[in-house]
Amino acid sequence: MVDDDILGMTYDVCIIGGGAAGLTAGIFAARRGLTTIILTKDFGGQTASTAEIENYPGFGRVEGLDLMKTFLDNALSFGCAIVYEEALSIQAVDGMYACATAARTIECLSVILAFGKTPKSLGVSNEDVFFGKGLYYSAHDPEQFRDKTVVIVGGGNSAVQTAVRLSTFAKKMYVVHRRDVFRAEKVLLSRLDSIFHIEQILNAHVTELYGSDKLEGVRIEISDKAETKEWAVDAVIVHIGLESKTALVEGLVDLAIDKRIHINAVCETSREGIFAAGDATTVPYQQIVISAGEGAKAAISAYTYVQKKKGLRALKVDWGFVG
Numbered sequence: 001m002v003d004d005d006i007l008g009m010t011y012d013v014c015i016i017g018g019g020a021a022g023l024t025a026g027i028f029a030a031r032r033g034l035t036t037i038i039l040t041k042d043f044g045g046q047t048a049s050t051a052e053i054e055n056y057p058g059f060g061r062v063e064g065l066d067l068m069k070t071f072l073d074n075a076l077s078f079g080c081a082i083v084y085e086e087a088l089s090i091q092a093v094d095g096m097y098a099c100a101t102a103a104r105t106i107e108c109l110s111v112i113l114a115f116g117k118t119p120k121s122l123g124v125s126n127e128d129v130f131f132g133k134g135l136y137y138s139a140h141d142p143e144q145f146r147d148k149t150v151v152i153v154g155g156g157n158s159a160v161q162t163a164v165r166l167s168t169f170a171k172k173m174y175v176v177h178r179r180d181v182f183r184a185e186k187v188l189l190s191r192l193d194s195i196f197h198i199e200q201i202l203n204a205h206v207t208e209l210y211g212s213d214k215l216e217g218v219r220i221e222i223s224d225k226a227e228t229k230e231w232a233v234d235a236v237i238v239h240i241g242l243e244s245k246t247a248l249v250e251g252l253v254d255l256a257i258d259k260r261i262h263i264n265a266v267c268e269t270s271r272e273g274i275f276a277a278g279d280a281t282t283v284p285y286q287q288i289v290i291s292a293g294e295g296a297k298a299a300i301s302a303y304t305y306v307q308k309k310k311g312l313r314a315l316k317v318d319w320g321f322v323g
């Protein structure tokens, strides 16, 4: 939450997305003295919903959520503001940008696009109605599922890992996958097989979500048996992959065929004043450390741009560099 008067100002940089790339951009931009705000749909992005990270340098083994909390604390400590709202549009106005959510518009001199990838939706009606009321695309807080009946949709590592992780909390679980075999790693599948209160339902897909104020049940179609099933459930967690959702920036910056944002080596997009970082971009290898590094680069580029725009000298970035 930020105060209304803070929201009324023109920011040096508005960052869209609060995952590894966006939060790191927040640290680097705010630490360089830029007035910085992050607009994000949720906290910590994909990393926050990953149970265990083993390859983020300096942390050994760490819960994704805990890792993202350290990023956030670091950004806040330098005065970066954060608002938990989805950016719905970005418009160029008089040499500046206006980033709008449903509730407000943020004016800024520069923008960093760090909106990563978005979980794919099930594609059934009522999805919007039950989102957050029994329908989830990540499972940040396992406690939320204690003693509940939960359906996990998907057959890859994310789905199976989530099922295994929640199994000590939920009383009954179903893993529903549309293919005839799971795609997850063997080690995860053998853990899944060993959990007696998880039913594995293959060749199946969810056809309906129902309930009144919150989700109360699902209908499933099992294609190889031409059969439908109906279960009363408390939660459905969808893990069927991720996609680049770039409608927000179509026509604003150049996109690749797969809809990722084209950037150069210093995270500049095709439009002056707009930078991008992390999984949302064409940079190869989608990893936390890479998104964080790219977020830092985008912030330094935004800093140089903003200083120039204000007629100020940018401080040198590289230690010991004599230019």
Ligand SMILES: Cc1cc2nc3c(=O)[nH]c(=O)nc-3n(C[C@H](O)[C@H](O)[C@H](O)COP(=O)(O)OP(=O)(O)OC[C@H]3O[C@@H](n4cnc5c(N)ncnc54)[C@H](O)[C@@H]3O)c2cc1C
Pocket (backbone or CB within 6 Å): 016, 017, 018, 019, 020, 021, 022, 039, 040, 041, 042, 043, 044, 045, 046, 047, 050, 052, 053, 054, 055, 056, 085, 086, 087, 088, 114, 115, 116, 117, 118, 157, 158, 248, 277, 278, 279, 280, 286, 287, 288, 289, 291
């Ligand atoms: C299951 C799984 C396990 C993984 N394991 C590892 C691992 O062990 N090690 C590793 O290095 N990497 C791992 N990764 C990959 C890693 O998580 C990603 O590369 C990294 O999180 C990308 O960070 P990002 O900030 O670019 O994007 P994201 O993490 O996708 O964050 C994007 C943020 O932007 C927000 N957003 C999206 N659209 C908008 C909008 N319009 N307005 C406002 N906010 C918006 C989202 O809500 C989100 O908070 C894993 C990924 C998954 C899915």
